[in-house]
Amino acid sequence: MTANRTPKIVGTVWGLLILNTLGSAGAKTIVPLPRSLIQMVTMGALVAAFALALAVNVQLRIRPTAYVFLLTVLLVSSVISSAHLESGFGALFRCFRLALFVCTLWLLTRWWDGGLTFVRHHIRMYFAVLGLVALGLVVSPGMALPDLYGGRLVGDLWPLTPPQIGQYAAVIIGLTVLLLLGRRTDGRSAAVVIVPSAVLLALTHTRTATLGLLLGLLLAIGSLLLTSAAARRFFTWAVVCATVAAVGFASMLQSWFLRGQSKENFSSLTGRAKVWDALLAAPRTTGEKLFGVGLGDKSFGGLPIDNSWLAVYNEQGLVGVTLVAIVLVVLGGVALLRPPSLQRACAIFLISYCAIASYTEAGLGDASPYLLHLALAASLLAAPAAATAPLGTTESLKTLEARTKPEIPRPRVPRWARGSEVT
Template sequence: MTTSLHAPAPVTGPRPAGTPKLAGIAWGLLILNTLGSAGAKTIVPLPRSLIQMVTMGSLVAAFALALAVNLRLRFRPSAYVLLLSLLLVPSVLSSVHLEAGFGALFRCTRLALFVATLWLLTRWWDGGLTFVRHHIRMYFAVLGTVAAGLVVSPGAALPDTYGGRLVGALWPLTPPQIGQYAAVIIGLTVLLLLGRRTDRRSAAVIIVPSLVLLMFTHTRTATLGLLVGLVLAIGSLLLTSAAARRFFTWTVVIATTVAVVFAGALQSWFLRGQSQENFSNLTGRAKVWDALLAEPRSVSEMLFGVGLGDKSFGGLPIDNSWLAVYNEQGLVGVTIVAAFIVALAAVALLRPPSLQRACAIFLISYCAIASYTEAGLGDASPYLLHLALAAALLATPVAQPQPLPPPALPAQARAKDRPYIPRWARRPEVT
């Protein structure tokens, strides 16, 4: 289930053709690796070992392809990937004690391979939109499997165990995952449409089904992140884009009308049938957070954490990136994560208005909002890939070498190269 996102007009800046196809395939394999191995029950039961073999195999294949197209190991400087590399230090220091089991060392190896692949791909981070298109196409293909599962077996795709929310029936994906993928590609496609980098038909093919799937997931975090991210991204284009101003105006009018007319239905969708108390403690997340913060820790555990785990505490998911990083990589890890988010945000604010800057602002703001109720900023995850895409968009374009002018010939050589004209054919000199 793919679609074209080619521009009707050439993209200014570095040419996307400069990025090898293998680099785009490697990016897609990184996305496959971060899909995870735990989720809902599928129509055809898939052993977890098989899913882990596919995801880890995709990471190894991504590294091999990135290395194959960058054998000379040419990297571009990237503060984001550098700070991500530093995050390996507290991860390894806390994992070698094996408090989280041998799985912690396995996750460290996975994170190291993930970061190494990003380093190899930085060679083509030139501020262009090539990786944005790879990002949209791959996640749209993932959503295609979700839609196919919904058509084949609606009961398995909308199970009672998840409160009737949409899950992956062909590949084990949870509602928050599906909501995240849908929200991200909707936001990026809207921005490409405003920047005239795609046509309306191609954009509609992406946006409409993704929006339907997002509504079926009842994912409040993804919906809020999409709305806030688009407001900030489009706001950065208001002064330079008439299309952005028109879109912003019509969106405000339509959103206000819908909010007034369908206020009751929107409230029911947002609450998902939960009580006010359950909603106020974030579906039980606050209890896990309080227990995690109250847990006594040694100085080493406070600084470096207990090692990379499955982002859970006491058998319950943490569902907060900052607390998950604090638990697994300590205060040092929290500081590094905060540093690369602040660095990306600062660079985005200092860049002149452009479509690339708007896409980066959307991705950074979405990840910042989702970090409150979703874990993933401290380990190989889709959120780190979203931020890597933002870093690629904010990279300084590579200056294209200008051809040197031909050297000037001496007067004698120029006279020698002139064609011979007979005396009788020469024009008479005017005196």
């Protein structure tokens, strides 16, 4: 039995999921867009993604995957915590959104076969988003680099914050570098993606995305050192360039990293630590400790939490924190058990990036780009469909051999010689 080919419409579904997770809050846009309109577009994208996934997989064929199963359990836990309506009816709406998101992933698991198809969809869609950001920078540089964000790059055509842009740029840079090392793309195509994305990443001054990119690539390329000469050469040159940069451009790098902040502001992670301390000190009932207060906007006291673990603890409790931890442990464990390959390296990069970013960014407990990154990692770690398809009987094994065995043309016997055979 051969693996199912991925229909082109699956790429459209993946792109709609990415559109849904772009969010509706951010910088001011050149043309003012009502938040209700943006939410209508993003939610409509999710509904369309689910409808298309259901249409292309009307037989409801799914593949067992621990990642989506754990997300389903997290969804059930979120419904339990949101049913008390401590966060209002918006919590139930967010549960409905998460349910559509998880159901769409279940429908897409049919094509999770360890291939790189979804990696290419991921890169193309996020590169298109970055193209929109770059267009806004050209059209209105003042609004794209506002003083409100300290001169950091934002999206002024679609409301995107600097951390969002930095995240998208870092992820597609890392994946493209790995595709280049695995000879799945050429240098010119890789440069078209890497160079402008790196410029946009630098303009966002996003430290989390930069560290996630560097450490994620370090771990991913390290997993290829024993089997790839290209990875060994790249690693050597990267170490040399990093050493030269650290020695020759130390002051410039330090200035970029600090972003003009005081030592007190930097030590408190731009004020995040104060919100975290207040969240942990807030009184909670036993039920709130176990299940949280329900899905919300990832804020506490009107301020963003900016930490996935504390955001999950606040909204989904210790049960949610445990489930998210299991997700990362399971994906990381499976990646370590897989033999060295390009797919494994891409999965390691995505898992490590999400783990690093979870310290200063929220999103591991709700429909978000981080869950899509981890879904991509799960698809890369899935066993090929041909290897997992049950044969069932000896007859099916013969059928498989007959399909894969090349046909050898039989010699043609002349008509005059066909009756001369000795019986």
